[in-house]
Amino acid sequence: MTTVAERPDVARAEGPRAARSRSDRMGIYLLLLPSLLPIVVLSVFPLLRGIYLGFTDARAGRNVEVSFTGLANYRELLGDELFWNSFKIGLLWAVGVTVLQFVLALGLALLLNQQLRFRGAARVLAVVPWAMPPVVVGILWKLVYHPDAGLLNEFFHRVGADGLRTNWLGDFSTALPAVIIVGVWAGMPQTTVVLLAGLQGVPRELHEAAAVDGAGTWHRFRNVTLPALAPVIVAITSLDFIWNFNSFGLVYVLTAGGPGGKTMLPMLFAYEEAFRYGNYGYAAALGNAMVLIIVALLAVYLRRRLREAN
């Protein structure tokens, strides 16, 4: 199985020469040091400390005594209804966005891979949402969903479906779907670009051979394109899932978790725990739980895909 990005440029690194002198090695480490030091101090170390915090009762404030509490945080998590609620919403969001993103992106990539008119315009448009800061994407869609001055409600008015007008982000039943649509819109471009690159790597001869054998469009898609694309699909959907599960800024701007916690993603929940209520230990425990869950879900997904491939 190959990875998404083929990097032919990496393949030619110099082999470890048997006799690399000591001063040479010192030189290499000196070159690496300015990069490695900040990564260790401000990325590796904080992460380890963050994992550890999840097993303590750390709270905000100076000179607060921190003690190791073992699994107490996790026992509390298991009984925390708000956490389970947020977790359920997070799963709905992450799976919903990832699946829709993938299906729509695959469709768009297939279209962009054809000789169609307006393909250039579509390619540019397909990348623009990717270039926007997440906060701006949030604001943009707030304008679209705005109950009075919004594009969507105005559209329903113009087509004579005033009954469908609603406060999309403020209504209990529409808030989560509305937010998921925004997630799809924001993340689709990247997935499309990756899938398009994958499609362009599918050998043309395979298609021609299949066509000669009399395979129809659907059969060629099912039996030639999809298998050739499988590694790319597995990689990008896994990454999308991780990114979506950990996403924060978009929903923070759109609903801040509301109405009534209907869009309270786990990241928002953890943010509130940590920086509104100052429960550092509990928030870190939540983070640890999220990592475990993501890893477990990915393991199941990847194993199933691998078995299918064999």
Add this chain to the structure above:
Amino acid sequence: MFGKPSRTGRTLQYVALTGYLIFLGFPLVWLVSTAFKPPRELVQLHPTLIPANPTVQNFVQAFTEQELGRAALNSLQVSLASAVLTVLVALPASYALARFRTKLGTAALGWVLLSQLFPFVLLIIPIFLILREVGLANTHAGLVLIYVVWALPFALWMLQGFVRNIPRELEEAASVDGASRLQILRQVVFPLLAPGIVATALFSFISAWNEFFFALVLLKTPELATLPVTLARFVGIEGTARLGPLAAGSLLATLPSLIFFAFMQRRLSSGSLAGAVKG
């Protein structure tokens, strides 16, 4: 790719493409249109897609209203400092990674992938505590440090690719001519690396410019807030007439990344940067 499709097939393809263009494009049109609408058109009962009397008033207002102007300056400062520092720090290491294979290099790249898994909550609390201990919490310097570390892994990966594309023979030739290691770097490698350095600087500029979460948590003083944080706060105090300046400010905040993406278009469409800029 699928040979010549039937006429109905073609028609269906165009219908689908139109659907995509509407879904992707209309929200953008709406943002631009809102940004150019005068207040009267913003509050009217049934808004129009195209402003009847377009105005740049919103842009002027977004800029002169102290907060957005100051926030843009803050963002500019932080992003520029992050870009310069990232390149300075990444340059030597990327050379070492490209020219010598070390276990350390492999470990660094492994860390990049692994760190994707972990939610920011786990990082942000310890980082916040560390910065507070050294007196850098609630300062631009502290935020810049975080942005450099945050951009570094990808910057390293990107730059070392550029180094690899410089033929080793050039360096060997200079070495035969009696140039020292340092001279080779300064006179042969760095000039050829210029496009790579620009691309890396732009990348780290943009990721700092767009970043929201760390800025939200680390900067408590409103005067220090960056553009995304200030825009997000604007959202809270809406009244329909405020939407105009908000849209205008958002549009301006998007410009740097749009320029960056235009610049990187070719690399993007070839897929070589596909996994690069996190959504």
